[in-house]
Amino acid sequence: xxxxxxxxxxxxxxxxxxxxxxxxxxxxxxxxxxxxxxxxxxxxxxxxxxxxxxxxxxxxxxxxxxxxxxxxxxxxxxxxxxxxxxxxxxxxxxxxxxxxxxxxxxxxxxxxxxxxxxxxxxxxxxxxxxxxxxxxxxxxxxxxxxxxxxxxxxxxxxxxxxxxxxxxxxxxxxxxxxxxxxxxxxxxxxxxxxxxxxxxxxxxxxxxxxxxxxxxxxxxx
Ligand code: C5P
Numbered sequence: 001x002x003x004x005x006x007x008x009x010x011x012x013x014x015x016x017x018x019x020x021x022x023x024x025x026x027x028x029x030x031x032x033x034x035x036x037x038x039x040x041x042x043x044x045x046x047x048x049x050x051x052x053x054x055x056x057x058x059x060x061x062x063x064x065x066x067x068x069x070x071x072x073x074x075x076x077x078x079x080x081x082x083x084x085x086x087x088x089x090x091x092x093x094x095x096x097x098x099x100x101x102x103x104x105x106x107x108x109x110x111x112x113x114x115x116x117x118x119x120x121x122x123x124x125x126x127x128x129x130x131x132x133x134x135x136x137x138x139x140x141x142x143x144x145x146x147x148x149x150x151x152x153x154x155x156x157x158x159x160x161x162x163x164x165x166x167x168x169x170x171x172x173x174x175x176x177x178x179x180x181x182x183x184x185x186x187x188x189x190x191x192x193x194x195x196x197x198x199x200x201x202x203x204x205x206x207x208x209x210x211x212x213x214x215x216x217x218x219x220x221x
Pocket of ligand 1: 014015036037038040041096099100101103104128129130131132180181184
């Protein structure tokens, strides 16, 4: 557990801007940053590489317990799994889709819990995900639920993927995001929901800088 280390959690649906905002806040404060989605996505890649079926939960837990995962630093930190860079592989929406299927299982989530908590180190942590404020760091002092309209989130994700040279259709992407969000909200274990005491920020009509400022204001409140 975190002891006296300050934690800010940002939870919310896909494409709400959590990654950009969390990274900027962590940079500004000089705190560590946890991209929990990248851990879940890396597990999906590890499962595919190991040839384990997506409904073989024991097999998936086994892969989770064995995976050797490390993150680089910088704006687009490289992700290394078992000695190989997988940064591009975890970015695709197909990976997100598979990830949300395996992330619905309680044993799988349990296997990744400690890996996430290890990110909580001095002088502080900004944690981005779906259950950061509810399950992984319920003791966090600053909790945000960041959302935006479904159209806006699909547009942002579309732009993000385009910039990375990944070609997708906006309509297809919107559907995939909707399905992924529904699965994340309806699962029985650690569903996506607002944590007790979290502040709701709807970024639909806000600039990134305004969202960052609103989150940072929590520290002064
Ligand atoms: O945040 P990101 O889009 O990278 O997350 C990919 C998927 O990983 C989510 O749709 C969700 O199913 C799963 N996830 C989760 N809990 C987290 C972070 C991500 O279940 N804390």
